[in-house]
Amino acid sequence: MPSDSTRIVPLGGLGEVGKNMTVIEAEDGLVVIDSGLAFPRDEHLGVDLVLPDFSYLRERNDKIRGIILTHGHEDHVGGLPYVLREVKVPRIYGTRFTLALVHSKLDEHGLLRETEFVEIAPGDERVAVGPFGVQFVRVAHSIPDAAAVLLDTPGGRILHTGDYKIDHTPVDGFRTDVERLAELGSQGIDLLLGDSTNAERPGFTPSERIVGEAFRKIIPSQPGRVLLASFASNVHRVKQAIDVGIDTGRYVCIVGRSMRKNVNIARSLGYVSIPDDRLVKPHQLSNLAPEETMILCTGSQGEPLSALTRIAYSNLPHISVEPGDTVIISAKPVPGNELRVHDTINGLTKAGATVLHQETTAVHVSGHGNAEELRMMLSLVSPRCVMPVHGEHRMLTAHARLARDSGVDPDNIVVAENGTIVELNDDGISVVGRAEAGVTLVDGLGVGDVRDVALRDRRHLSEHGVLIVVATIVVDEARELGPPEVITRGLSELEPLVAEARSQAHETLQRCLGDGVTELKLLQEHLHDDLGKFIADRIGRRPMILPVVLEV
């Protein structure tokens, strides 16, 4: 690549919400912005996590100078343990809270020694990372210490917004640094890589403070326990709930592994304060009156093993809900989780609790800026080129439209996909090629070993069941050693047909052997086709047919 240009290669987060990962590459080195994971969709049967394809990094391992993290959400840092197992990364750069979360995560994976942590304070601090100058700009988001990344690169100055909203009254007092953004705009930004999540939504996202005000209205008047479920990393949300709880004389109990971990880190960094004597453990709750307690827990997405889900199904020691209790689900279901969340709400309601959730009460606001905030970012930064990131295609397109409206030359706006290689130089921005950028599926202990054909098989098995026919042939004598065996699974109405299927298999084998067909593969094919047809004719199903012919 030319020495006066920079390549931008998104490996994840474009055409999707999740697994954000973008390579910024110059002749003499590259950095990776974020390293996230995504959660599997229904068609990923039995898959636990989805990661970007790391081929591009593996092939350029000696060029990697570091990973820069914008903030600590799983879709930005969750892939780190996996990427560190595959490539050597000398340093990880991030703000304080982000690094604290990542430290704890890599510790759990036994990967702490793989890499060095470098904290960058948002503001003037400038760090050289290979051929790049790197600075952070503070932004408001639904996690503390989120930052945009400013990169001075051979091809030009790049601002990657990370996830952000323009919250003028954030809970921690740290607003998106609009003055700094304006200053950068007047100095000149060559390329804006901007969060597109809410680009389609008109207007402004309400301030996080709105949720605190709702808590302050709701919580004091509740007659029983108050349970609040939220994303564990949403420290501002958790802080607001705790503050109201403590102010109104409640003891606070933290439940769920990630909630405990995040609150501990937030307390140790001073982002949340709970007097020790107001913090109780689950087994102490039985000594307190319901109206003296507040429980913060995981499970806002209806995750099957989370605290709130277990409470909804009366399946968590020490904690249950009863009439008079109030549950606040302070989050929005991630698309695909709606039914699970509804199930949790119904379970809690059946147990007698009143459940407040975002469909009915103002107990959640988004962490991403809506269209007007994206317009404000475009206006402050006045970028020469724009490449929308973080979002499904419809969101990227909406963001591109906002960029065009704000006066960016349409030739300098690129709506890319994962794997698109984009080059930035003095002339502008252009697509120069494609990198490999599929998905890597993580299933149980294995990484990247669930191939498409296996998923297709799983889907087929899951929808139609399986019929196995086993036959043993005495090849020399062209005869069956005994009657074929037939087994079925996943298709109960096949059971009455087993005897007939055996006869059908026997007939097929007799016909083939009579015709002089003794090759096992051919016999199997005939069995497959005849039995498939037999089942389809009889009951209109298409189970997976697995013929096994053994020879003696």
Added chain:
Amino acid sequence: MPSDSTRIVPLGGLGEVGKNMTVIEAEDGLVVIDSGLAFPRDEHLGVDLVLPDFSYLRERNDKIRGIILTHGHEDHVGGLPYVLREVKVPRIYGTRFTLALVHSKLDEHGLLRETEFVEIAPGDERVAVGPFGVQFVRVAHSIPDAAAVLLDTPGGRILHTGDYKIDHTPVDGFRTDVERLAELGSQGIDLLLGDSTNAERPGFTPSERIVGEAFRKIIPSQPGRVLLASFASNVHRVKQAIDVGIDTGRYVCIVGRSMRKNVNIARSLGYVSIPDDRLVKPHQLSNLAPEETMILCTGSQGEPLSALTRIAYSNLPHISVEPGDTVIISAKPVPGNELRVHDTINGLTKAGATVLHQETTAVHVSGHGNAEELRMMLSLVSPRCVMPVHGEHRMLTAHARLARDSGVDPDNIVVAENGTIVELNDDGISVVGRAEAGVTLVDGLGVGDVRDVALRDRRHLSEHGVLIVVATIVVDEARELGPPEVITRGLSELEPLVAEARSQAHETLQRCLGDGVTELKLLQEHLHDDLGKFIADRIGRRPMILPVVLEV
């Protein structure tokens, strides 16, 4: 049962959204209100439809006097073809449009001769159905001719609202008949069975007319084709779109089987008018400029085979989208369909279309009344007893709370489940027993033949794949006839282990045979356990293990 009481037995629609079906039973006969279906959830792998369990009706077939339909939505009439195959129903009662839809549906199923259709006009018309007097009260909903059902029964006067909203400016001019409701209220209603779908949502649902106003703002300014997807049965929605299209000089093309069917019925009944010369077929579109056309199609839920989905994937003859075209998705995803709808939007955006949908533009309103409308119903009708119907538990509970707030005696409010037997008499309302009320799953050609164990098997297969081991034993000589065969499906990382798995199976068999174990069932158990452990130890997975041991 006592002769001066009435039983209410919900067989579907309580604790869920879908498959609404309620039995109203007196000593001398029973009627069924609605006969709906539900669509399967993810855990119903390979299931096409979900129906109520009809046992209660089968056991009382000679008491059935008729089925009364409130309106023509699938969750109210979709189960009819299945119930008519199982029980004899002398008559089906409904309003004009409802019966027209049902007529067409039963015709397709070849079931027209099974039953007689009786049209009831909303208003004063009163029909005797067995021991009941039945009248309809007009209500506004997202389909024409929706009605509430007033039943004079031995145990008291019952009003079943059906689905409704209080729309003061509905598109067809037929408002919810609040005057009649008030009149009934002053005469005295003993029991209200009320739609609870939106009971949790504060305020009022906007009028359907709001959507028409949005269409009138949006459609005229679009530079290319306008495609509009909606529920086919939402004739008011379709009518409003067509009216704007025709007024602005567009030709109208109707695509998708159910959309064509519904528009035809609506035209023949005079609910929609399209001049013949403005209606074009898909193959004629190529002769028209994009800005002269409007396409109404199915697919607002992202259904895989629907018109809009096929258009999004460039997979429908004669119709495609290109830059300049606008797609309006005038519906809200039913919970569980969100990801499919997002996929469709992304596909259409990639093809260059601008997509307007309910998350970003006011192109949809609900057909169900919100909390304030439920309050109004309660206030108009002033029922002595209330039993919320149509909704998940959380919605029923919210509706019960509204009833309590409106002054109904809490002892006379019952939050029931499917199968709860509720009795109404002069003393009030009470739970007197439980009927069988599970689900019946429809899969392919079969009804009710997908049992739980098969679903569990399918889930297991779908998540972990299957390993089949086949061995042939010469029982007399306690030896294997040849090496065992191992086949795997759905688990690609098992493939490298096949050889080892065969050795493991061989070892197991040698050990068993050496120990004198020759019974096939026992050999299979040992193979199952040993191979299961081997796979779990090696790769941490738990595929379904199917051992097949044949004897010679």
